[in-house]
Amino acid sequence: MQGSGPAGTGQARSAGTEQIPGWAQRAMREGNLGRYLLSGAAAVLVLSAGVSLLALVWDSIPDPVKILGLALIAVTMTAAGAQLGISRPRYRVAAATITGTGGGLGFVSIVGAVLLNGMLSPEPALVLMACWGLVLLAVSHMTRVLFTAVVSTLGALVTIGFAVSHVVRQPQAALITWLMISIYVTVLALTCVVLSRNTERMRLAAWYPVTSMVATATALIAAPIQPMLRTSVASGTGIVLTLCLLLVCQTLHASTQLWSIGVETSGWDWGPTAVILMLRIGNLMTEQMSLRLGHTVIVITFLLELLLLALAALATLPIHCPAGWRRAMAIGHEVAFFPLALIGMAIIDDPRVYLFVIVAAMPCLLPAILNARVEPAPILALLGTVPILMAPGAAHSRGDTWSLIVSVVISALMVIMAEGLGDRAACSSPVPASHSAPSHVQTRVLALRAALAVVAFNIAVVIPFLGSGLVGDSQSAWAALRAVPGLATITFIALGAFSSGATPKRVLSGQCRGSRYRVGPRGEALPGPAGNQAGAPAPSWILSAMVAVLAMVTLSWAEDASSSIWMLLLVAVALGVGACATWLLLPWRRCAEVCLSLAIGNSLLMWLSVIVATEVDPGSVLMSVLVLLTGGACIVLGFRARLTILRHYGLTLVLLSVLKLAVMDVAAQNSIIRVISLAAAGVVCFVLSLLYNRYAQEQRHENDQNPVDSRNI
Structure with missing residues (x-):
């Protein structure tokens, strides 16, 4: 018992340590924490001392001497720190402290040159700060210390903040200023891409792209959209979209680099990127609307956003990418697409672009489909339901209405395609553990059934709802449109949409025709999961009741028909729908409650049909x-x-x-x-x-x- 205590404690500590990533374990060691924290404290104290000294003698020093002195100190400290890091690798942290302090003083000297009596104009100052940031990146690579790259990133943020203040003072210079910022963050990103390749020589080199991502995201968030659009619509829009493209590329590259060194939380960083894209592109289109620009410009901006999302999703498909990273990115893309697309649709308020949303949804959800996820099919089906939220009829032209109807049909085809690709991916993927395999299959079946229910609703309800904007005052067209829900319901039930093995692909291809839920091939009632046959299952009751209500609604429409022919046709459709409701419960007809319900329901339907068809008095x-x-x-x-x-x-x-x-x-x-x-x-x-x-x-x-x-x- 005495010997088991320390052993047990050691095993528990080892088990807890294994749950923490290796890079986090190294960073949390006491030695590393101490030297990094104390080095940072030293840098802060040195900078504070320098600032205090300058404050004492600042007024007595000529401005050029101040700036040149700070610049000389910055260059000297940076060079000395780099030399120390290369010649004495053991003092790499101390070298990083010296280099970082010098890098910070360099940015301070450039900003001071602009603020002190205009010794330097803003445009050359931006160029100098960008070049100084690249120099610090090169020094970080030579000394193999990431801290210098962090200082370079902080300098980039200072540069962007300086550019923002310059634009506030001179709005007419917004376009050229942010063009320079865009070029700067692009060069910074490319430099970090090159430096991140040497992960064998420097493990932390994989973090270089992350430092440049911070600069790009800040440049995108702080972009002065309205002043740029006032100067040039095409150039302002192009700069914002270019920054969006750069941020997406950096996210994809940085995630794979971090995954390669064991940081398996990467891949989820698509979430923050998607939020930034949603805010800035939404702001861009809102500003375009407020400036009353041409509608074509706003539509093109939205279509370019959809293209960017589709390309970003397709970029995660290559098989050389880590499988875990692809799974994480797939989830991020399918979660982000819906809000990004719907916010753009709400801003534009143009039904014609919804067709492009449906088409773009497929490549955006393709990574999730190929990873055998269960969500894409219901998401694609729900995209076909969204047009019901739009005002029908007079609110849109006939072309807009036809575009929405085509979108609903295409969404149904996309669901079938997603099911086929998902089945193929599920068959080719590794077999999961025995205890989780049945639950995964059951979840997939439930998701496909939900997608089938939504597709049936779209065809039976959404399409007639949208079609109401095409019929006008034609009574015959109204009668024909009112027959569509009943005919669609009869068709889906005949195709086996309410059967145990029903999925969108199997039903619409006719593989389940004539099947019913918990009913055998010869029409016999099958026992439930518990082996009992007490009565009809609850889903059969619910669907039969819904179909019976539809039959009654169709009869009420038949009563309003202006033509006897259309009235008789609607009565026939109502009787057919009622027959389907009976057919769903017929295998349990020997149960008293089922038999009585069918008898009462069919009697009422027949009597009401006779009343509507013959127009006789019920009494x-x-x-x-x-x-x-x-x-x-x-x-x-x-x-x-x-x-x-x-x-x-x-x-x-x-x-x-x-x-x-x-x-x-x-x-x-x-x-x-x-x-x-x-x-x-x-x-x-x-x-x-x-x-x-x-x-x-x-x-x-x-x-x-x-x-x-x-x-x-």
Whole structure:
């Protein structure tokens, strides 16, 4: 027991250490923390001392001497630090402290030259600061110390801040100033790309692109968009989009470099990049709108944004990229596309560009599809639902409406394509662990079913909703449009959209036709997951109820039809939809609740269809006779199928109809109709009594053969 304590503690400490990345472990060592923190403190103190000394004698020193003195000190300290780092590698941290201090003084001297009586104009100062930052990067590479590159980045931020202050004072110089800043951050990015290749010689060289990313992101965030657009629309837009492209390229390159040295949290950095893109491109289009520029300019800007997102997603597909990094980037792209696209759509408010959004969604979601993710299919399907949020009809032209309808259709095709590519990727990917494989398959099936439900909704509801803007005042066109939801519902149910193996590709290709949920190939009800067959499953109940409601709605539309032909057509569609609702629950017809629900629902649908088609009064003799015949049919079917609840329902209808004929209808009719009605009702009741007489004899015969069972009953 005594020996197990330290061993257990050591094992626990080792297990906890393994969860921390190697670069973090090295950075957290006491020696490294001490020397870096103390070196930084030394640099701050030296700079503070220099500032204090200058404050004491500042007024007595001529301005040129001040600037040249600071510049000379900066160059001397930078050169001395570089020489110390190269000749004495053990004192690399001390060398970085000296070099970083000199680098900071260099930027201070350049800014001071501009602020002190205008010794240097802003444009040459920007060039000098950019060159000094590149010199510091070269020194960092030679001394193999990342701290100098960090100082260079801080200098880049100072340069950008100086440029912002210059633009605030002189807005007319915004375009040329930010063109210089764009060139500077581009050269800085290319330099960091070159320096980051020597990870064998300097492991931390992989962090060089990150330092330049900070400068690019700051330049993009601080870009004076409105002053640049006032000077030149094309140039201002081009500078902003160029910075966006540069930031995307840097993100992709920096992520792979960090992943190569074991920083496996990279790949998720697409999230901050996407947020910056969303804010700045959205701001760019908003400023274009506020300046009342041509609509074509704003549309082109949005299309270039979609192209940038698509190219960024496709750039993650090469197989030489790390698999884990590709998975992380795939998730980032599929999460970022939806808000980026919808914000642009909200700003532009032009339905015609939505078609390009649908087309661009496929390459943006392609990395997730090829990584066997389950989200792309529902996302593509939901993109087809978005047009329902737009105002229909008069708000858009016919061309806009047709563009939206085509977008909905293309989204359905994209869902099928995503399912096919996803199935192929799932089959070719390594087999997961046995305990997680069933859950992954189940999740994928549920996602595809959700996508199928959305596609069905888009075709049955969204397309007719959009089509309402095309029909105008044509009553025939309205009637035809109102038949679409019912016909689409009948088609989807016939194709097996509500079956256990239904997916968008299988359903729309006809592989599931005639199938139903938990129903066998011969129409028999299958047991549930627990092995019981107590009744129809809840999903079947829900869908059947929804379809029945659609049948009633279609009947209400038929009543408003101006033409008898269209009215009869809508009635036929309603009856077909009602038949589909019955067909979904038919395998469980021997359950009392299912049988009674189907009987009541079909009776009401038939009676209402007759009322709509013949325009008769619901309280007329014809309806009484129809109810009587319906009850008789239910009794006959109940005897043939041995369904007691159906016979009882039919008997109730017969008695109610006879009561109405004998008491209410006969009193309001002439003698001939009275005789015919009573005679018909009497004949029907006599035939039904014969059926019940035969049934009573069969029951008595069964009781005689099984006296024990009869006593139990």
